[in-house]
Each structure stands twice: as structure tokens, then as C-alpha cells.
Amino acid sequence: MFKRYILNSNIRVIxxxxxxxxxxxxxxxxxxxxxxxxxxxNGVSHFIEHILFKGTKxxxxxxxxxxxxxxxxxxxxxxxxxxxxxxxxxLDEHYDIGIDVLSDMLLNPKFAQIDIEKExxxxxxxxNMYEDSPEDLVSDxxxxxxxxxxxxxxxxxxxxxxxxELNKEKIINYFNETYVxxxxxxxxxxxxxxxxxxxxxxxxxxxxxxxxxxxxxxxxPKIKKDLIVKNKDIEQIHVALTLNGIELGNDKLYxxxxxxxxxxxxxxxxLFQKLREEEGYVYTIYSFPSVYKNVGTFNIYFALxxxxxxxxxxxxxxxxxxxxxxxxxxxxxxxxxxxLKGNYILGLESMSSRMFSMxxxxxxxxKVFEPKEILNKIxxxxxxxxxxxxxxxxxxxxxxAAAVGRNIDEYKLEKALGGRI
Numbered sequence: 407m408f409k410r411y412i413l414n415s416n417i418r419v420i421x422x423x424x425x426x427x428x429x430x431x432x433x434x435x436x437x438x439x440x441x442x443x444x445x446x447x448n449g450v451s452h453f454i455e456h457i458l459f460k461g462t463k464x465x466x467x468x469x470x471x472x473x474x475x476x477x478x479x480x481x482x483x484x485x486x487x488x489x490x491x492x493x494x495x496x497l498d499e500h501y502d503i504g505i506d507v508l509s510d511m512l513l514n515p516k517f518a519q520i521d522i523e524k525e526x527x528x529x530x531x532x533x534n535m536y537e538d539s540p541e542d543l544v545s546d547x548x549x550x551x552x553x554x555x556x557x558x559x560x561x562x563x564x565x566x567x568x569x570x571e572l573n574k575e576k577i578i579n580y581f582n583e584t585y586v587x588x589x590x591x592x593x594x595x596x597x598x599x600x601x602x603x604x605x606x607x608x609x610x611x612x613x614x615x616x617x618x619x620x621x622x623x624x625x626x627p628k629i630k631k632d633l634i635v636k637n638k639d640i641e642q643i644h645v646a647l648t649l650n651g652i653e654l655g656n657d658k659l660y661x662x663x664x665x666x667x668x669x670x671x672x673x674x675x676x677l678f679q680k681l682r683e684e685e686g687y688v689y690t691i692y693s694f695p696s697v698y699k700n701v702g703t704f705n706i707y708f709a710l711x712x713x714x715x716x717x718x719x720x721x722x723x724x725x726x727x728x729x730x731x732x733x734x735x736x737x738x739x740x741x742x743x744x745x746l747k748g749n750y751i752l753g754l755e756s757m758s759s760r761m762f763s764m765x766x767x768x769x770x771x772x773k774v775f776e777p778k779e780i781l782n783k784i785x786x787x788x789x790x791x792x793x794x795x796x797x798x799x800x801x802x803x804x805x806x807a808a809a810v811g812r813n814i815d816e817y818k819l820e821k822a823l824g825g826r827i
Contacts, residue, residue, distance in 0.1 A: 430596030449564015593765030643811030
């Protein structure tokens with residue numbers, strides 16, 4: 407059962423007490439990501455995630471890591487398009503140390519000039535690494551093809567140019583604008599003494615003094631039809647496609663997740679069985695929903711040899727038409743729902759997964775659903791719900807596309823896509 411608290415600083419806390427484990431997972435969620443950036447500071451959210459590990463007024467970078475790891479714990483962070491999360495997992499008996507470290511990182515960052523300059527080099531190397539990963543690269547390019555100049559298209563890491571031009575003033579200004587109590591959620595799952603935990607949180611995060619008012623604007627983008635190709639000297643062609651989707655917080659998303667399991671979400675799905683197992687066109691192919699506040703997409707990714715591109719695209723277009731024409735049978739829907747429930751229930755066995763789910767839901771939606779509520783929403787999916795979402799997602803077909811590979815003929819690729827873009 408989830409419990410909600412408001413600290414003295416107005417930071418929200420969501421807890422779930424699990425008495426039968428000996429661990430605790432703590433996540434500090436901030437509504438900070440590339441969607442809230444601009445062309446001048448793109449990459450600053452991710453940069454701040456890095457720089458907060460470089461030391462505080464009380465701890466060096468080494469001490470931040472060693473105080474957790476020497477107790478057998480783990481500390482890490484990640485940044486997305488709409489949120490940043492700092493998290494630890496450790497033995498429950500040491501959670502007070504974990505809270506001390508995390509609160510020190512967020513409340514007392516040094517932002518030392520020498521660390522900023524060093525971290526620029528680190529992140530530029532990370533950008534270069536992504537350039538060498540065609541699956542990551544095609545995803546970033548697809549964002550541009552799908553969202554154009556909207557902030558949703560901005561790369562989470564930023565660009566070499568924007569990172570180079572970041573300075574201490576830009577970083578601190580953005581930090582002060584986004585790391586405010588009303589934009590922070592603390593999510594905690596595991597074994598703990600409730601009163602002591604909340605007392606500790608108030609002694610640390612409850613003292614946060616940033617009184618700035620949150621003033622982050624949220625765009626309302628429309629999917630644009632575009633095809634972007636990047637020629638790169640690699641063996642395979644990597645292709646990513648965008649179709650319509652469902653936005654975060656919409657109950658239709660559960661229906662889309664069930665459809666995804668059937669269509670391309672796993673090795674038993676239509677796309678995998680047809681394109682890999684039956685025809686041997688690809689090694690990797692999968693589909694997935696991309697879900698954001700007020701907008702969403704449904705995406706397909708695959709990688710293959712150039713000689714199979716036309717045949718693979720023809721078969722993907724065929725499967726899109728087939729699912730629209732023949733729909734999903736009651737038996738297909740039942741199987742997809744059971745698969746979805748099974749995946750969800752297995753995820754509940756991980757304290758970290760539970761913490762991530764709680765924190766993201768509270769930050770993005772302002773509410774958290776109990777597991778029984780989620781399972782009930784899945785059980786309640788009807789054939790009419792499936793038909794409605796199939797029309798939303800597949801009726802307009804492929805809307806945008808991106809490809810990375812050697813000597814790609816853009817005209818031929820557009821033709822392979824059915825000339826729809």
C-alpha cells in the first residue's frame with residue numbers, strides 16, 4: 407500500500423513498505439529533461455545529472471560513490487526527455503546514509519568550474535559513443551523526423567556544440583529553475599521504519615530553501631511527416647518508424663501495450679515471427695509505445711542487410727494492413743492481456759522497478775495506482791477498446807521514418823515505405 411507525505415519543504419514523498427525484504431530503493435525524481443530545454447542549453451538536464459556526482463560542499467566525487475558502494479549499495483542516475491532520477495539501492499539498515507548522500511548532492515552541489523570543464527569532455531565522448539551506436543543514433547534522428555523543431559526532438563545528451571557552449575551561469579540558472587520542491591518527488595520502496603524514515607527526510611530534504619516558482623512550459627506538438635536518412639559506414643541498415651500513439655495518463659495506453667505484445671513487442675509477436683523466423687529478413691525487430699505528457703507515438707525498429715529492405719518494408723506494411731483488416735480475435739486479446747499482466751507482476755518482484763514506477767507516476771501524473779488497480783485496468787480491456795486503439799494507431803499508417811546505414815538511397819527507401827511520407 408502506498409503512502410503520501412509532504413515534507414516541510416513541500417517535496418512530495420511516496421512510500422511503499424515491503425517488510426519481507428532486506429533492502430530499500432530510493433529515487434529522487436525531478437521534472438527536468440530535454441523537453442524543457444531550448445536550442446541554447448540543450449543537454450543541460452543531463453549535464454546537471456553528471457555534475458551533481460562531481461562533489462558537494464561536504465563530499466568529494468569519490469566519497470559520494472564510496473559511501474554507498476562500501477556498504478554494498480548502488481548509486482546511479484538517468485535523464486530522459488521529461489524527467490531526471492537519482493537513485494540508490496542498498497541494505498535497509500543503511501538507508502540513512504543513502505539519504506544523507508542523495509540530499510547532499512541535490513542541496514549542496516559545488517558546480518566547480520574545473521569540474522564543469524572536465525565533464526564537458528566526458529559528455530562529448532558520450533555523444534560520440536552514441537554516434538557509434540546506430541540503434542541510438544537512428545532513434546535520435548527519428549525524433550527530429552517526428553517532431554521537427556519542437557523540444558521533444560532535442561537529444562537528451564545535447565550536441566557537441568551546445569555542450570561546448572554551456573557555462574556555469576546557464577547550468578546554475580537552469581538548476582535553480584527546475585530543482586524546486588514542487589518539481590521533486592521522492593519515491594521509496596522496501597523495508598524501513600516509517601516514522602524514522604520521514605523524520606530523516608525532513609532533516610535533509612525538508613530543509614530545501616529554493617523558493618523559485620516552477621515556470622516550465624510544455625509544448626503541444628503534432629507528428630510531422632518526414633523521412634531523414636544518415637549515411638554511415640556500417641554493415642547493416644537501421645530503420646525506425648513512427649505511427650500515431652497514446653499520451654501518458656490515458657487509460658487507452660493499457661490497450662496499446664496489449665496490442666504491442668501481439669504486434670511486435672516480443673519474440674512471439676507478428677513482426678518477429680514474420681520477418682525473422684519465417685523470412686529471415688532481420689535479426690532484430692520490435693515495436694514499442696513512446697509515451698509523453700499530452701502526446702505519444704508507436705514506433706517500430708529493425709536492422710537488416712540492404713538487400714532485404716524492400717521486402718521487409720513491404721511485409722511490415724502488409725502486417726499493418728492485416729491488423730487493421732482482420733483485427734485481433736478474442737483469443738489473441740486474452741493472450742496479450744495475460745502476457746501484459748505477467749510482465750507487470752514479475753516487475754513487482756524488483757524493489758527498484760516498483761520505486762521507478764511509483765516515482766515516475768507521481769511526478770508525471772500526480773497519482774500512483776495500486777497494483778490491483780493496474781491489473782483491473784488490464785482485465786477490463788474489451789474487443790471494442792482494442793478496435794478503437796487499432797484505428798488510432800494504425801489507420802494513418804507510417805507517419806515518419808529514419809534510417810542509418812551505408813549508401814542509403816533515400817528515394818528507394820521512401821518508395822519502400824509505400825510513398826506515404
